[in-house]
Amino acid sequence: MKVSIPYIQNYVRKRLFLGLLGGSLLLVGLFAFALWYIIFYPGQSLMNQSLVLALVIFLSVTVVLAALGMAGMLLTLLASRRLSFLQGPMRVGVNIFFPIIIGLGKLLKIDVDRIKRSFIEVNNQMVRASLFRLAPEQLLVLVPHCLQNTQCPHKITVEIDNCRRCGKCCIGNLLALRDRWGVRMGVATGGTLARKLIRDYRPRAVVAVACERDLTSGIQDSNPLPVLGVTNERPFGPCQNTFIDTCKVEEALNFFLEREGGR
Structure with a gap:
């Protein structure tokens, strides 16, 4: 084999x-x-x-x-x-x-x-060892604000839909995933805001995009809430103009939602 x-x-x-x-x-x-x-x-x-x-x-x-x-x-x-x-x-x-x-x-x-x-x-x-049958509204996708281009004047920290989807960063692609799958998505500037978003949305599972440090602390803080972590790429160093492969995010969405009818 x-x-x-x-x-x-x-x-x-x-x-x-x-x-x-x-x-x-x-x-x-x-x-x-x-x-x-x-x-x-x-x-x-x-x-x-x-x-x-x-x-x-x-x-x-x-x-x-x-x-x-x-x-x-x-x-x-x-x-x-x-x-x-x-x-x-x-x-x-x-x-x-x-x-x-x-x-x-x-x-x-x-x-x-x-x-x-x-x-x-x-x-x-x-997490993947468990069986999930979630509706899209039961899944929360958390992304870091550092994915946004630092030169962009349309800040998404408070409202992610401020993004104009110009293609200069991957936020537009993530929003396209959100719209296609019907899940909830929030931008977290740190652990405190991430915990607040989880309290507000009360999801049954989370797909989290972040660096290794934030993901490990977030996974531990959220336990026993299941969290699939996707690490971002940092070609320009930490916390600025980071990047995420949206295929990995979609794979995580598919895991939680495919048994609900798939896409």
Whole structure:
């Protein structure tokens, strides 16, 4: 069987995040074991022993939950099927251990954006493991304002339909997708506005376009709301005149909506 290059690349990306998660679990487990040893070290007062024991119990429970979460991620990725009973541990594994994963990656001199791309790949495949039958109005597409040409006088931050669809940036193409699929679309200047748009629209799922940093924080903030992340391209550097392949956005829309009759 012939395996495509994109498939191999996606597999490698996912493996990076899961490997760092496993390494983080091991480090925290070793730390808990070291604390356990300290409890029985001669000369410790009862108060100190009690405090350390409480910390060991907390760390041990956290590690067990995160380990279950990691197992849930692996099973979800392998079986392409959502495991509802492991959703809680998976959230623990990501939300609590993500800073440790980033720290471990920095220690190993792994680019932070590469780690975050790996996390986004893992998240996207876990979302795709679920079955969705959404109506267009139940889906929200969030795009960053940096997609707009910086020289454009028609600002879209408050009202995306201010766009004149002149073709100098990809906002016009995204609006064409919105109109064709009938979904809702909003422009977010950051996490606060993105959360507000989600509260206002109350979608059942989100397709989010952003850089790795904003996508990872947004995915974690929105949990358990399913979010498919699409990373933008930054030929002129961060936060200015960025670009998105609208085919990737349409692919995400198709995933959520195709079972509702398709397009």
